[in-house]
Amino acid sequence: xxxxxxxxxxxxSIGLALTGSHCTLEKTINAAKELAKKGAKITPIVSPSxxxxxxxxxxxxxxxxxxxxFTEKPIWESFNDVEPIGPQDLFDLLxxxxxxxxxxxxxxNGIIDTPVIMAAKSQLRxxxxxxxxxxxxxGLGINAINFGHLINTKNIYxxxxxxxxxxxxxxxxxxxxxxxxxxxxxxLNHKQLQPVLVEYN
Numbered sequence: 001x002x003x004x005x006x007x008x009x010x011x012x013s014i015g016l017a018l019t020g021s022h023c024t025l026e027k028t029i030n031a032a033k034e035l036a037k038k039g040a041k042i043t044p045i046v047s048p049s050x051x052x053x054x055x056x057x058x059x060x061x062x063x064x065x066x067x068x069x070f071t072e073k074p075i076w077e078s079f080n081d082v083e084p085i086g087p088q089d090l091f092d093l094l095x096x097x098x099x100x101x102x103x104x105x106x107x108x109n110g111i112i113d114t115p116v117i118m119a120a121k122s123q124l125r126x127x128x129x130x131x132x133x134x135x136x137x138x139g140l141g142i143n144a145i146n147f148g149h150l151i152n153t154k155n156i157y158x159x160x161x162x163x164x165x166x167x168x169x170x171x172x173x174x175x176x177x178x179x180x181x182x183x184x185x186x187x188l189n190h191k192q193l194q195p196v197l198v199e200y201n
Contacts, residue, residue, distance in 0.1 A: 008185060008188070009035060009038040009039055009040045009181070009184065009185060009188075010038065010039030010040070011039055011040075011041065012039070012040045012041065012092045012093065012188060013040075013041050013043070013090060013091050013092050013093075014035060014040045014041065014042050014043070014091060014092065014093045014094070014095055014184065015042075015043050015045055015085065015090070015091045015093070015094040015095065015119055015123070016032050016035075016042050016043065016044050016045065016067075016071070016095050016097065017044075017045040017046075017047075017094060017095065017096045017097070017115075017116040017119055017120070018044070018045070018046050018047065018050050018063070018097065018098065018116070019047040019049060019050065019096065019098060019099055019100045019102070019103040019114075019116055020047055020049025020050055020053065020100055020102075021098035021099070021100045021135040021136070022049075022050075022053065022055040022057045022058070023057050023135075024098040024135045024174065025050070025057065025058065025063055025098065026057065026058065026066070027177055028097045028098045028133065028135075028177075029063065029066045029067060030066075030177075031097075031177040031180045031181075032070075032095070032097065032180070033069070033070045034180070034181050035095075035180075035181060035184060036070040036071070037070075038181065040184075041072060042070065042071040042072070042073075043071065043072075043073045043076065043090070043091070044067045044071050044073070044075045044076065045075070045076040045077075045081070045082060045115055045116055045119050046060075046063070046075055046076070046077055046115070046116070047103065047114045047115065047116045048114060048115075049100075050063060051077055076115060076119075077115060078115055079115055079118055081115060082115045082118050082119040082122065083118070083122070085119055085122035085123060085126075086121075086122035086123075086125045086126060089126050089128075091123060091128060092128065092129075092188060093128070093129050093130075093131060093184060093187055093188050094119055094120055094123040094128070094129070094130045094131070095131045095133065095184060096116060096120065096130065096131070096132050096133065097131075097132075097133035097159070097175070097180070098133055098134070098135040098175070099132045099133055099134050099135065099136075100135065100136055101134075101136030101137065101138045101139065101143040101146075103116060103117060104132070104134060104136065104143055104146050104147065104150065105143060105146050107120055107146075107150065108145075108146035108149045108150050109146070123155075124155055124156075127155060128155065129155050129156075129157060129187040129188060129190060130155060130156050130157070130187075131156075131157045131158070131159065131183055131184060131187040132150065132156065132157070132158050132159065133158075133159040133161075133175040133180065133183075134147070134158060134159070134161055134173055134174070134175055135173075135174045135175060136172065136173060136174075137169055137171060137172045138171050138172075139161075139171060139172060139173025140163070140170065140171040140172070140173060141171035144171075147173070151192075151196065155190070157183065157186065157187040157191075157192050157193070158175070158183075158192065158196055159175040159176065159179050159180055159183040159193070160175065160176055160179045160183065160193060160194075160195060160196055160197070160198045161173050161174060161175040161176060161196070161197065161198070161200075162174070162176065162197060162198045162199055162200030163200055164200045174200065176198060176200065179193060179198075
């Protein structure tokens, strides 16, 4: 990691928005801890799927406990919580991690029905970067059109990603944790970290 990139995260305000890719939540939160270690100020935001569903991977109390270890603000769970992002220009960067295919499709088509997508809309209103850490089983299937649309949309960037299991799940795309911090720095500079598509192993 370039030392300048690490230093430039210090004091940056980052909204960390989690959606319901439950199998990747733990690794995503652990990767996001590195942002806090580099000096970023993290505000957690959750979708209803994260808040309301208990799965074999964990439940909201687990994710809440993990987030509270390195964030300074309470978890934002509602439209009222995220509404000030636009008018008060609260974030230097909004990171949607993990971002499900469902949330990707909503963002691509302007369907603003969760706090996470409302936060993204507000961030884009301010011409500020939104970084997507995609984790979906249909990234190369029906959602491919939405991936293609958003990667060509101003102020939207992606954490490099690849096919996590090309044999059993040929349409699946998942971001790579090791590129999360550097992707944040690139997005803060309004750059897409390259290459976008990487080998997943």
